[in-house]
Amino acid sequence: MLKIRKEEEEDHGKVFDLIEEAFRQMEHSDHQEHFLVEKLRKSEAFIPELSLVAEDDNGEIAGHILFTKITVEGGGQSFPSLALAPVSVKPEYQNKGVGARLILQGHHIAKELGYESVILLGHENYYPRFGYEKTSNFGISFPFEIPEENGMAIELVKDGLKNVHGIVRYPKEFGID
Numbered sequence: 001m002l003k004i005r006k007e008e009e010e011d012h013g014k015v016f017d018l019i020e021e022a023f024r025q026m027e028h029s030d031h032q033e034h035f036l037v038e039k040l041r042k043s044e045a046f047i048p049e050l051s052l053v054a055e056d057d058n059g060e061i062a063g064h065i066l067f068t069k070i071t072v073e074g075g076g077q078s079f080p081s082l083a084l085a086p087v088s089v090k091p092e093y094q095n096k097g098v099g100a101r102l103i104l105q106g107h108h109i110a111k112e113l114g115y116e117s118v119i120l121l122g123h124e125n126y127y128p129r130f131g132y133e134k135t136s137n138f139g140i141s142f143p144f145e146i147p148e149e150n151g152m153a154i155e156l157v158k159d160g161l162k163n164v165h166g167i168v169r170y171p172k173e174f175g176i177d
Contacts (some may be wrong), residue, residue, distance in 0.1 A: 022088035045171035074166020116160030124149035139165035
C-alpha cells in the first residue's frame with residue numbers, strides 16, 4: 001500500500017535519482033528534470049507542502065510530484081496559479097496508479113492551501129482523465145511554442161480560471177524567458 005506524504009530533506013538524494021531514472025527513457029524530455037527540482041526547492045516559487053512523495057510499505061520512494069507557484073499575466077493583471085512539473089514515477093511502479101495518486105493528493109492539498117488552478121505541459125492522453133483541459137479553452141497561452149493539446153489547466157474550484165486570460169509566467173528557475 002502506498003503512502004503519499006510531504007517530501008523531507010533526507011528524501012532529496014533518493015528523489016533526485018528517482019526523477020533522473022523516471023525520465024531517462026522519455027523522448028520528450030531534456031533529461032534535466034532532476035536538476036530543475038533542485039533549483040525550484042531553493043526558489044521563492046517552492047511550496048514545501050506541495051512537494052510530495054509516494055512511499056511503499058518498505059519505505060522505498062516510488063514517485064514524486066512538485067507543484068510550484070506561477071502566474072498568468074494579462075490585461076495588466078497577474079493571476080496566481082500553480083505549475084505541475086514534474087511528476088516522476090520509478091519505472092517499476094509506472095502504470096500502477098502512483099502518478100494518479102500523487103496528482104489527486106496534490107490537487108487536494110493545493111485546494112486546501114487556497115490555490116484555484118493548476119497549469120501544466122503534458123501528455124494529451126493522460127491528464128484529461130483528471131479534469132485537465134486545453135489552456136486555450138481558458139484564453140491562457142505559453143511564452144513559447146507548444147502543440148495546443150499539450151498545454152493544459154484545471155480549475156481546482158468552480159470558476160477558478162474565470163476571467164483569467166494571458167500568458168503563463170514561470171519562475172526564473174525554469175529557464176524560460
